[in-house]
Amino acid sequence: MNQERVMELVRELLRELGEDPDRDGLRKTPERVAKSWAFLTSGYRADPHTVINEAVFEAHTNNMILLRNIEVYSLCEHHMLPFYGRCHIGYISRDKVLGVSKLARIVDIYARRLQIQERLTALIAADIRKAINAEGVGVVMECRHFCMMMRGVEKQNSVMTTSSVLGSFHNDAATRAEFMSLLRTPAPP
Numbered sequence: 001m002n003q004e005r006v007m008e009l010v011r012e013l014l015r016e017l018g019e020d021p022d023r024d025g026l027r028k029t030p031e032r033v034a035k036s037w038a039f040l041t042s043g044y045r046a047d048p049h050t051v052i053n054e055a056v057f058e059a060h061t062n063n064m065i066l067l068r069n070i071e072v073y074s075l076c077e078h079h080m081l082p083f084y085g086r087c088h089i090g091y092i093s094r095d096k097v098l099g100v101s102k103l104a105r106i107v108d109i110y111a112r113r114l115q116i117q118e119r120l121t122a123l124i125a126a127d128i129r130k131a132i133n134a135e136g137v138g139v140v141m142e143c144r145h146f147c148m149m150m151r152g153v154e155k156q157n158s159v160m161t162t163s164s165v166l167g168s169f170h171n172d173a174a175t176r177a178e179f180m181s182l183l184r185t186p187a188p189p
């Protein structure tokens with residue numbers, strides 16, 4: 001990402017919005033915005049497969065592994081406005097498991113790109129399944145979208161839920177039910 005070029009574009013945008021990019025409060029804004037966008041879109045410059053591959057461990061378990069309440073901050077590709085919320089990941093391994101912090105890293109890499117929540121959910125599930133040849137994977141995401149809250153229909157309290165279930169989470173109703181009931185278990189204080 002060419003920071004100078006982005007700064008130029010932000011200056012132009014400010015002018016077009018009716019602002020004076022040279023007034024005191026805005027003088028450093030193009031630089032701040034460029035830095036901020038570099039971080040918020042850093043997922044384009046990170047490779048989820050490298051991250052995953054360095055965190056795959058041998059483990060012969062056939063139990064469900066669940067990580068709940070992973071914070072998600074992303075940007076909708078339709079309005080470039082934030083959406084944020086939580087992601088819950090469950091999987092049943094065959095002979096490999098993933099380092100727990102890497103599950104959160106995978107979420108961040110895909111979230112720091114322009115997204116729609118449906119695709120973000122599906123990408124995370126598909127990558128985890130592929131990386132460890134999991135018997136099944138389930139990902140549930142609950143987010144609030146600023147493009148609905150601040151503009152358009154201005155609905156502040158609606159939460160969008162998306163899910164992606166693969167393998168046994170898709171084919172086996174009992175497995176899916178176990179996943180859904182574990183998601184509802186109260187978290188420790």
Ligand code: ZN
Nearest residue numbers: 076078079147
């Ligand atoms: Zn949107």
